Amino acid sequence: MNVDGLINRLEITVFRHRAFVLTIFALLSALLVFQASQIKLDAAFTKNIPLNHEYMQTYLKHQENFGGANSVLISVCHQEGDIFNKEFFTALKGVHDQLFFIPGVNRTQVKSLFSPSTRFVEVVEDGFAGGPVVPADFVADDKGLATVKANIEKAGIVGRIVSDDYSCAMVKAILMERNPNTGEKLDSIALANILENDIRKPYEKGNITVHIIGFTKMVGDVADGAKGVVTFFAVAIAITSIMVFLFSRSVLLTLLPIACSLVAVVWQMGLLSSLGFGLDPMSILVPFLVFAIGVSHGVQMINAIGKHVEQGFTTKEAAQFSFRSLIIPGGAALLSDTVGFITLLSIDIGIIRELAITASLGVAVIIFTNLLLLPVLISFLKLDKSARSQSKEANTPLWQLMASVSNRVVASVILVFTAILFVAGFHYSKQLKIGELHAGAPALHESSRYNQDTFLITNRYAISVDYMSVIVETTANACTDAQVLKTMDAFQWQMENVAGVQSAVSLPSVMKIINAGYYEGNLKWRIISPNQYALAQALSNVPSSTGLLNNECSVMPVILFLEDHKAETIDRVIVKAKQAISELNNDDLTFNLASGPIGVMAATNEAVAEAQLPMMLYVYGAVILLCFISFRSVRATIAVVVPLYVVSTLAQWLMTVLDIGLTVSTLPVIALGVGIGVDYGIYILSTMSIKLREGMSAHQAYLAALHERGSAVLLTGFTLAIGVSTWFFSDLKFQVDMGVLLTFMFLVNMLAAVTVLPALACFLWRDKK
Known part of the structure; x- marks a missing residue:
């Protein structure tokens, strides 16, 4: 059976048994509402670090003796x-x-x-x-x-x-790591x-x-700041409801897509709970995105149904035709979103992997709630076609103006301008820094109580809260081995002279001070004595409880206190540490990076850097494959993917301009933006490709696509952008950053889909004589 036959069979089955379909949805929703009520917030420390990274292996191996970064x-x-x-x-x-x-x-x-x-x-x-x-x-x-x-x-x-x-x-x-009373994760x-x-x-x-x-x-x-997400969710629902009502001019056609999108959120939460996952402060934002994506596809459905009602079909017939026409482009768009989010699983950080699972589950269920449940519900309504026919005529001048971008002359100007923007964006995106770029906890605003406490502590104490432990592994009783201690002291001296290192402490540096104390504090005796008995004498005053050695004297940290945790500072210190380690490692001892908060940040930054390119390749690979399967055309795939890639590059340029680093919280935004941004192009091109096969010119095909899908595409683009723009007022700095980037990507992806895509199309598809 071919694809058309399969869709035809599915359509007949669903709409002949509408009551049964609604019963199944009601039962599943009741079950998943209960499961969703059991979901808990989960913010374990180990979820935020790349546990398989070599630095974190060192951290986990020695955290019992020297403490961890938590x-x-x-x-x-x-x-x-x-x-x-x-x-x-x-x-x-x-x-x-x-x-x-x-x-x-x-x-x-x-x-x-x-x-x-x-x-x-x-x-x-x-x-x-x-x-x-x-x-x-x-x-x-x-x-x-x-x-x-x-x-x-x-x-x-x-x-x-x-x-x-x-x-x-x-x-x-x-x-x-675990609560000793319960045995559960802390x-x-x-x-x-x-x-x-x-x-x-x-x-x-x-x-x-x-x-x-x-x-x-x-x-x-x-x-605590994430609790404000509920408020933003309510505001987004209100804004979305108003815009959908202005579009549909029907209370019922406003409520149904909103309700189906909320069902998708409930299903997502219920499935997460059933799989044993919780919500952390970052993934708690995902239900909002799922709701917004659901509404965008719901708007496409009510738009299509309204068009068929205008043509004189009954509501049930219109719902069936819309289901059949949208299941392929809508399914392809949502599958692209889902697969794009799944690619985040390639990043070896628990919090991002859970975000990937949360987002992909949420988007996947929209296929059922907004492409299947919604048309079935609407099929029970009786719609009046008079209100919608007025909007069609009112939009005609706008569509004529927008369609001009598919004329060769205008298209050439647009493509040249796009190419210039892309070259500039590509150049400046190379300056994107990986890691945090500001002092204090980057998740919170500088004015927050936590960051004010951080600034007070760093200002009043001589040590920094940003420290890194380089673990030295050697043989037992090496604390009295002068050569081992001198090698550690040489490493410490090199690191103390690296810009960004505020101070350092280790067993050798403390033993040198104690040794001088035996000689009335004379600085000439602040040395690593070659005499083993003198070393033992100094060592007797340094118990293992100081955290400078273990009980066997076989592992000793060199603790480096940094001025801050900015990306460039960490990179500089790590590079110098690796150089010194390569020179000083020998058969008697091994320097291992790294424990402490900076060790965790360095490992996370390296994991993000390593994941950036593969993630983008996976995301675009998935989008390209699904577009090719959907349209069975290389030209159509190029027309959809090129605007997406340009916008992704411009988003990275925006990050450099706004001084936003590529971190655990901003890295997934690029994938989210690409996954959601592809929807606009797929919906527009699904109509264009049909008209092009019928022999229309690119200009005529695009004009027809605007008449059929233009209103819905513009509405969803602006609605999504306005919804996430409310995040600008969040108490969480990382949510503000995500809001800025998602607003940009939602809006500019929509603009690229209605300008760059048709401009490309008029060159990719030549007019038939």
Whole structure:
């Protein structure tokens, strides 16, 4: 059976058994509504990193000994004067104890002034003496506070645990991957709420302020901002409803495509829940896109049905004819969208893969809800053709003007202008940077509480929150091997002299200071001693709890503190680190990149860079294949794909102009824009190709396509663009960036489909004599 025969059989089956079809849809919808109600937000830390990347393999291998990148930093500050008062130390002790007992916090990695591992060492007449910075019998009176102040200065923790101006003190902790009480993955959003409700609110009072940063807290703030998506969804539904009503001039024809699109969203959520997936702050935006795509195809359906009603057909007949005429172009467009989104699975980052699954499921169900359910529902209505016939006449001058782009002279100008834009866009798109380009958490605005807390901590402490650990693997007991320590020290020295590296610390650098202490602090003795006993003596003052060595002395990190996490800074440091590693690696030790927040960012940036080209090849390969299958024409495929590629290139140019980097959140936008943008060209060309085969010129065929599909294409383009433009007002910076790029791609893809595509067509299809 050929394709036409199969479509004919499907049409007859569906419209002869309309009640049965509606019953099936009702039952499935009831089941999926229940499943959708069970869906949960899921923002696990490991979803945001490329777990198979070599850096992340190093990170996972050693996170138990040296902690991971999923840390929490809490700075407790006193607004008036310094920290040496009873009010401050009472609050700091409370924060430390409260954080210590939160499930999911690695208690061995909690660090503050009250940690037993926070110790001071001083040179005395008999050698070294030391103890905890805050003694076990500490009382916050004048004597006790003076003792603690002296111990802080002896411990050398100013700038790390205590701020440079003595106005704040830090409580640090590393989080586990799983909740030890339940055995389940750590719920980052729930933990962020605990940090807010059990730590910030109880202790931030009077002169005390509490500032919390870390991946978990950032995710919690992003999740709070993502709640605004519901508002944007409501606004989009309202805007879309108004525009569809102005187009259809019918309340029922407005409500039905809106309702079918909402059914698609419910089905998407239900299927996700059934497959065991949740929604993270990024994929929570996808239901909005699914709704918008559903409406765009719904508008094409009601437009086609309205045209047939104008011609005198009954509503049922019009619905059948529209179903038959749109199932191929609509199905091809939606399959292109689906396959395009599936290509995102090639990116080895959990959050993008789940976005791919979420988006592809949502778009796939639109085939059933908006190309099948919608015409069946409309077939029960009785439509009046008088209102629609007026709009046809009113649009004729506009279609005549738009059709002029398919005249050879005008088309030549358009194609030359497009080529100039493409060359400029291609040139500037090469300047697109991979990674974050701004300080603070890029998902949030600079004015957000989280980023303000970040800026306060980085300004008041000598160390940066942007750090990277280079892990040195060697033999057991290598801590007393002078050659190993000297090699590590040489690596640290090279990295400290790289632009963007604020400071560095490692076991050798600490042992050098301790060694000098044995000689009254004489700087001449700040060396790696060749004497093994002297090394052992220095090492005895560095317990493994410092995070500078493991228990076997076989693994030691070199911790690099960076000035920021901007893409160029990370790239520069990684390149220099690889150069130094290639020179210094030997049979006795191996330097391995990389752990810490910057290690995660570097791995993510490299994963995004590696995925960029394959993703685009997969997306365009899928679009080209499906267009060729649909139209069975190389010329038609070229006419659809060329405008898409030009717009994608211009979108990358726009990213460089707006200083938007290619990140986990912006990389999928290109695929989303291409997948959705192909719809315009497919719908226009589906009519044009029929008319061209009938012997019409490209100009006549395009004019006929505008009469049949022009209103729907223009409406969907503007409706989609207006809908995502509401994201400009989001509390989430990454949603604003996505909104800017999607608005551009929706609008410009539509404009390219109604100008560049017909301009190409008039050269690809020569007029028949």
